[in-house]
Amino acid sequence: MSVSPNNATRRRRPTIHDVAREAGVSRGTVSRVLNGGHYVSPAAAEAVNAAIRRTGYVVNRHARSLITGRSGSAAFLLTEPQEKFFEDPNFNVLLRGCTQALATHDIPLLLMIAGTREEQRRITRYISAGHVDGVLLVSSHTGDPVAEALVHAGIPVVMCGQPMGHSTRLAHVAADDRDGARQMVRHLLAAGRRRIGTVTGPLDTPGGVERLAGYREVLADAGLPADDSLVEAGDYSRDGGAAAASALLTRRPDLDALFVASDLMAQGALAVLERAGRRVPADVAVGGFDDSTAAVGSRPALTTIRQPWDRISAEMVRVLLSQIGGEDSSAVILPTELIRRESA
Amino acid sequence: MSVSPNNATRRRRPTIHDVAREAGVSRGTVSRVLNGGHYVSPAAAEAVNAAIRRTGYVVNRHARSLITGRSGSAAFLLTEPQEKFFEDPNFNVLLRGCTQALATHDIPLLLMIAGTREEQRRITRYISAGHVDGVLLVSSHTGDPVAEALVHAGIPVVMCGQPMGHSTRLAHVAADDRDGARQMVRHLLAAGRRRIGTVTGPLDTPGGVERLAGYREVLADAGLPADDSLVEAGDYSRDGGAAAASALLTRRPDLDALFVASDLMAQGALAVLERAGRRVPADVAVGGFDDSTAAVGSRPALTTIRQPWDRISAEMVRVLLSQIGGEDSSAVILPTELIRRESA
DNA sequence: CCGGTGTCTGGGAGCGTTCACAGTAGAGAA
DNA sequence: TTCTCTACTGTGAACGCTCCCAGACACCGG
Structure with a gap:
């Protein structure tokens, strides 16, 4: 029947004061426990931790942020x-x-x-x-x-x-975009492909620039001449990939491989190749980049470069x-x- | 050569005090302007707003949250x-x-x-x-x-x-999952399909239950007998869709349509059908659900239900x-x- | 003239923390 | 003993804001 003082305490969120009172120490000591526990006696630390458990105390981040100037996010x-x-x-x-x-x-x-x-x-x-x-x-x-x-x-x-x-x-x-491109193009070369086209990413993005650079490096190393008719820029979208592949195919119908700088664009390219009656990989081998879910979802499943x-x-x-x-x-x-x- | 008081003011983030001083009013008035501007004279409000612009003041959310108990997020x-x-x-x-x-x-x-x-x-x-x-x-x-x-x-x-x-x-x-399922199954019926299977979502999810219910309703309305050999549960994953489709195809090789409760599962189902030598949609029509990017990426592109x-x-x-x-x-x-x- | 009502303003109090500082106790060195 | 050093503890003062209350002023009806 008594109006228990617990009632008020229970309703409010417990504060550092409540914990201090419960543990029989001062606010400062509780605060020190909360922030690493330096300069706190083992006995005090234990009492504070027990009080925290008992009260269900959670630090008020706003109050803390107000003074520290840090948001914790x-x-x-x-x-x-x-x-x-x-x-x-x-x-x-x-x-x-x-x-x-x-x-x-x-x-x-x-x-x-x-x-x-x-x-x-x-x-x-x-x-x-x-x-x-x-x-x-x-x-x-x-x-x-x-x-x-x-x-x-x-x-x-x-x-x-x-x-x-x-x-x-x-x-x-x-x-390592450049090295990823190198690995893929080397793989295509090893499979005997020689007329390897590429759909790049936008050339104002590092992925666009670096993957193209890797592609060129490997072709040069293999003694193949640089040939810009084999290069077309995309925009990382499925439709952009389709458009680029389409342009490439018109310009170079003799293409036997395609390194596409993203899996999503590669999906677009696959659709274009299918429509053009090319078999993948028999007629044209296709390599993607990213190893995204798009790579597994495509028919055929994409050989690609995994980004970690x-x-x-x-x-x-x-x-x-x-x-x-x-x-x-x-x-x-x-x-x-x-x-x-x-x-x- | 004078130590301008501005120096200190500029370094610190401006507070409500700074704005009040700048506008020649009190903190209270600035606060009222900030919170809706009730009980503030037009002249004062204007002065405060000008001061806010001049100082570049942004309210400190932590201080505000500390007192209001709201986080604003x-x-x-x-x-x-x-x-x-x-x-x-x-x-x-x-x-x-x-x-x-x-x-x-x-x-x-x-x-x-x-x-x-x-x-x-x-x-x-x-x-x-x-x-x-x-x-x-x-x-x-x-x-x-x-x-x-x-x-x-x-x-x-x-x-x-x-x-x-x-x-x-x-x-x-x-x-409206149930109605979506109804639309799809009606569409399949209208195309002349009669042996319509379904891969459901997990039956402890509303999407699983409701879409199955919609499927059953339409078949019943069309006078087709309920047939549990046409129903298989999936788990919304690509692999789960493939497994369910595979089971369904073994049990009912005469299937002429498949309503799959998600696009991703439908992708898995498409792969299974292709491997089984079924043409889509000629032999088996496939309907998905979600209209996700997976729907456009599949071969053939998925007929599906768009969720808004x-x-x-x-x-x-x-x-x-x-x-x-x-x-x-x-x-x-x-x-x-x-x-x-x-x-x- | 009064009192009431409504608009507007300033300033004290307090939100729950951390921080800086003063202070205590005990150990060891001079 | 006394002094110094270290380990620990408590307390007042912020942090920047909103809330609340008292008070000023203008207007209006009686």
């Missing part, structure tokens, strides 16, 4: 003008990898999408105001203004893929955290791997 | 035990839609993934502690404990898809916001649409 920022990236299954894998890598550090990930110039301005402003401690930036195109602005505002930023056309040195993690997305995301998070911790920005390049399936 | 929570969801391109579309719908309200979206039981506990605790104002929950399976726990903790929750096996009434937004993902995400956000605003939870069912392509 990170952003995954996408600055693609088009919807291309969402058509791309790689995005999934990368996002999930980053989310989980950060989760082990108890850092929630905020997903932000800034497609239009207007949105980019708003989000740059938002982030610069200190709402997140760091940014994982996915933006393939040349000279992204968002990256520059964030770095200039002193926000730790890690890019996915090699940055192009930036004045500032940007931390980044990327797969799990390692990429893990490294991005590692580099970001070390940058937040005050270290200098760094770059990481990870190896790629040839995956043999039916198309080549 | 929402979570997109995925509680799938397997990686299935990430294989599914629908996820992309839904996530993007929600992010953008919330962005127009200036609410950042936190992406959270709780695959294991352990992660679910941690995230439930995190969210219950008040770190987000509401949750968009994607979880297809029966009786998700996370949903129950969150609702019990008083957190606004909106589910994607119809909840199954829950004691509490849950707000949700879903596509853009509307689903917009509605989820609308319902969540109204729930955060104190209104009662509600349910929304949105219509689906038949998309005719080559496979049926």
Whole structure:
């Protein structure tokens, strides 16, 4: 029948005060336990931990952030003008990898999408105001203004893929695009193909440039003449891949292999080849890039280059955290791997 | 040569104090302008807005949250035990839609993934502690404990898809699965097919149950006998679809159509049919569900049922916001649409 | 003239933390 | 003994905001 003092305590979320009272120590001691436990006697630490368990205390991040100036969260920022990236299954894998890598550090990930110039301005402003401690930036195109602005505002930023056309040195993690292309073209050569065409990515993206460079290197090494009629640029979309393959096929009907710089474009190319009556791989061998779900879904299944997305995301998070911790920005390049399936 | 007071002011992020001083009013007045501008004279409001522009002031969300108890953010929570969801391109579309719908309200979206039981506990605790104002929950399976726990903790929750096996009434937004299935099966009947098999989704998911129900309804209406040898359960994965189609084909080699409850499973089924020497759609017509990117990528392109993902995400956000605003939870069912392509 | 009502304003209090600092106790060195 | 050093603890003052209340002022009806 008594109005138990517990009632009020139970209703409110327990604060550091409640824990301190429960443990018979001061706020300061509880705070020290919460932040690493230095300069705390074993007895006090144990009492505090027991009190935390008993009260179900969870630190109020807002109060903490208010004083530390840190938010305890990170952003995954996408600055693609088009919807291309969402058509791309790689995005999934990368996002999930980053989310989980950060989760082990108890850092929630905020997903932000800034497609239009207007949105980019708003989000740059938002982030610069200190709402997140760091940014994982996915933006393939040349000279992204968002990256520059964030770095200039002193926000730790890690890019996915090699940055192009930036004045500032940007931390980044990327797969070895050039070597991946080399592996694929070598594979096609080893299978006896000699008239190898390529559908590149957009040439204002590192993937576009580097994979083309790898392709050219291997052909040159093999003593084959450089021939621009075998090269056509795509835009990483299925339709773009189809259009490029179509142009290539018209120009060079004698094509016996095709290295396409993404699996999605390769799907488009496969459809074009089928319509043109070419058998794959008998008449034309096709190699993709990414090893995305699109590669397994195609008929025939695509021979492709696997990008180590799990390692990429893990490294991005590692580099970001070390940058937040005050270290200098760094770059990481990870190896790629040839995956043999039916198309080549 | 003078030590300008501006120096200190410029270095620090401007606070509400700075704005008040700059505008020649008190903190209270600035705060009122920030929160709707009631009980503020036009002159004061204008002075404050000018001061905000001049100082580049951005409200400190942590300070605000500390007192209001609101975080100003929402979570997109995925509680799938397997990686299935990430294989599914629908996820992309839904996530993007929600992010953008919330962005127009200036609410950042936190992406959270709780695959294991352990992660679910941690995230439930995190969210219950008040770190987000509401949750968009994607979880297809029966009786998700996370949903129950969150609702019990008083957190606004909106589910994607119809909840199954829950004691509490849950707000949700879903596509009309049953009617979608009806449309597809009617389409197959209209094309003259009579031995129509189906690969269902898992029967502990609403999509599995409802689409099967729609299939059965139409067959019954057409006077065809119910025949369980034409029904096989899949698991929404490509491999699962292949296995189910394979079983169905062994049991009923006379099959002339197949309604598969997801595009991804339909891809698996197409591969099986091809290997079995069946032509699609000549021998066996195939209908999918989702209208995901997988539908366009298949050979032949899949006839399928489009789920209105853009509307689903917009509605989820609308319902969540109204729930955060104190209104009662509600349910929304949105219509689906038949998309005719080559496979049926 | 009064009192009431409605609009607008300023400033104190407090949200739940961390931080800086002062202070205590005990061990060991001078 | 006394002084110094180290390990530990408690407390007041922020952090930047919103809430609340008191008070000023203008207007209006009686």
